[in-house]
Amino acid sequence: xxxxxxIEAGGTKFVCAFGTNPEDLRDKYRFETxxxxxxxxxxxxxxKEQNKKEKLSAIGIGSxxxxxxxxxxxxxxxxxxxxxxxxxxxxxxGRIKEAFAVPVGFDTDVNxxxxxxxxxxxxxxxxxxIYITIGTGIGGGGMFNGDFLHGLLHPEMGHIxxxxxxxxxxxxxxxxxHKNCFEGLASGVAIKDRWGKAGEKLRxxxxxxxxxxxxxxxxxxxxxxxxxxxRIILGGGVMKQKxxxxxxxxxxxxxxxxxxxxxxITDNIxxxxxxxxxxxxxxxxxxxxxxxxxxxxxNRTQMNVYxxxxx
Amino acid sequence: xxxxxxIEAGGTKFVCAFGTNPEDLRDKYRFETxxxxxxxxxxxxxxKEQNKKEKLSAIGIGSxxxxxxxxxxxxxxxxxxxxxxxxxxxxxxGRIKEAFAVPVGFDTDVNxxxxxxxxxxxxxxxxxxIYITIGTGIGGGGMFNGDFLHGLLHPEMGHIxxxxxxxxxxxxxxxxxHKNCFEGLASGVAIKDRWGKAGEKLRxxxxxxxxxxxxxxxxxxxxxxxxxxxRIILGGGVMKQKxxxxxxxxxxxxxxxxxxxxxxITDNIxxxxxxxxxxxxxxxxxxxxxxxxxxxxxNRTQMNVYxxxxx
Numbered sequence: 001x002x003x004x005x006x007i008e009a010g011g012t013k014f015v016c017a018f019g020t021n022p023e024d025l026r027d028k029y030r031f032e033t034x035x036x037x038x039x040x041x042x043x044x045x046x047x048k049e050q051n052k053k054e055k056l057s058a059i060g061i062g063s064x065x066x067x068x069x070x071x072x073x074x075x076x077x078x079x080x081x082x083x084x085x086x087x088x089x090x091x092x093x094g095r096i097k098e099a100f101a102v103p104v105g106f107d108t109d110v111n112x113x114x115x116x117x118x119x120x121x122x123x124x125x126x127x128x129x130i131y132i133t134i135g136t137g138i139g140g141g142g143m144f145n146g147d148f149l150h151g152l153l154h155p156e157m158g159h160i161x162x163x164x165x166x167x168x169x170x171x172x173x174x175x176x177x178h179k180n181c182f183e184g185l186a187s188g189v190a191i192k193d194r195w196g197k198a199g200e201k202l203r204x205x206x207x208x209x210x211x212x213x214x215x216x217x218x219x220x221x222x223x224x225x226x227x228x229x230x231r232i233i234l235g236g237g238v239m240k241q242k243x244x245x246x247x248x249x250x251x252x253x254x255x256x257x258x259x260x261x262x263x264x265i266t267d268n269i270x271x272x273x274x275x276x277x278x279x280x281x282x283x284x285x286x287x288x289x290x291x292x293x294x295x296x297x298x299n300r301t302q303m304n305v306y307x308x309x310x311x
Numbered sequence: 312x313x314x315x316x317x318i319e320a321g322g323t324k325f326v327c328a329f330g331t332n333p334e335d336l337r338d339k340y341r342f343e344t345x346x347x348x349x350x351x352x353x354x355x356x357x358x359k360e361q362n363k364k365e366k367l368s369a370i371g372i373g374s375x376x377x378x379x380x381x382x383x384x385x386x387x388x389x390x391x392x393x394x395x396x397x398x399x400x401x402x403x404x405g406r407i408k409e410a411f412a413v414p415v416g417f418d419t420d421v422n423x424x425x426x427x428x429x430x431x432x433x434x435x436x437x438x439x440x441i442y443i444t445i446g447t448g449i450g451g452g453g454m455f456n457g458d459f460l461h462g463l464l465h466p467e468m469g470h471i472x473x474x475x476x477x478x479x480x481x482x483x484x485x486x487x488x489h490k491n492c493f494e495g496l497a498s499g500v501a502i503k504d505r506w507g508k509a510g511e512k513l514r515x516x517x518x519x520x521x522x523x524x525x526x527x528x529x530x531x532x533x534x535x536x537x538x539x540x541x542r543i544i545l546g547g548g549v550m551k552q553k554x555x556x557x558x559x560x561x562x563x564x565x566x567x568x569x570x571x572x573x574x575x576i577t578d579n580i581x582x583x584x585x586x587x588x589x590x591x592x593x594x595x596x597x598x599x600x601x602x603x604x605x606x607x608x609x610n611r612t613q614m615n616v617y618x619x620x621x622x
Contacts, residue, residue, distance in 0.1 A: 081572040128462025145456035151439025151541040160533040177570040222471040226537045230462040259488040261392040
């Protein structure tokens, strides 16, 4: 049976694991992100050792970005214009591909998490959906008509512009590119910068949460009107605040004002906007799902070549 | 050779035509939208007569909405919650299907227009793209991974929320559902309501156009960040103002601030955000493209059934 390696490549930590699914996650290796060469050497050593014991069939990488995902590009599989200066223009897919002679799946961290939720979690029963993470930063990915949205590059859903009433919230926003885009107003970093305290330390009745509910709801409505998804999964540190989700349900319904006539929203919003089901492993499980998908694709291609030769 | 009928079903007018492509549009019949039964009777009579002379192979309908596009629904092909009271819950696809024993393609007016641009116009060379119309109302459609976005329903791109600085623009917005959503602030109806004059009558240096450029650019950025399209087509009456497009290019670049590192945007935005190429026929040609697609799908399905029986 095929065994997969997964790499959750984050700006502050890397998580590596191998296994086949959430019930069979055989090991987890977590370490701090340092320089590209040290970090990549470390993870390659980890999988090399593993590979000696039990052979990996494929590896998946869900990475922080932005990424070059254009397979015709000479820098395919690179991290590109990240604000983490040292990591700009880092070859990541290529390093792994060279080190292991197996199929390697590569995509954004949020697309990987979305795929994991589709394979084993909150999006098992739908095909067109998005996964948004609201943590230190804000990002989103998802699948439509059977694949990720890779037309130009990949979605950067955290950077949409939403209404910002400065009378209610005079905070300027912290996105280095856009100041008060969604991420600039509602990310964990923005909460900490605005209130001088991390979200985890703010009481449930702190005014921070009213703002947060409003901004997240506005963004969710924009995704609904633009993508018409069958489900929206909201993950990340901010969504660990248990009071948030029911308040977002209410606010989205109020702001949408019954415009979208779909019972999924008008009658069952609790099943429409949901939390992820894979918990803290969603990142690395998503990477394992990427590995699985790449492995299966590869097999299908080989099967087609075989069938063509036969006929 | 297959001959197609196209129906552009609009809230104020219907346009019917038949032909095979933009160079072969054999007739056009345009009439005012009245009651559902009178309007549909009229167009059925038109195609019945045509059908006697030369047989139609398929018909396509691009309709105002919202629509029920769920093929498993008992009201598939109905216009649903439109503000045009008389037209609420109107069976449209079913009426045409019953009257003509041919394949019938049915979708939103904007998805139809998008498909037409993909087949013969400004999106010929890309596969993932959107078409936005900014006219009396604002709507958007498009294709991703080979199909429209039909996860839940269909996109309602005009109803996203964008920043609205009331110090610069104290106008409240005219959307009956959301007041100051994109459509509520930037549609033709909003322009007329805000300034007391239709857009066509406002001079090129009227402050209306600065607002318009800004709102359209903000919406375009939200679509880019959410969908990552390969191209954006901006149509509709407002975009007939020739000064608009170059100003939108500039504003989008300024607001995006080089965050999306794709040469299509950073170096060639003139080819990234473009006008439609099918002009005033884009609606009915889109409907003909829907007919063509449905006809070809139908043939493929029949071919598969035939091959299965054979083997």
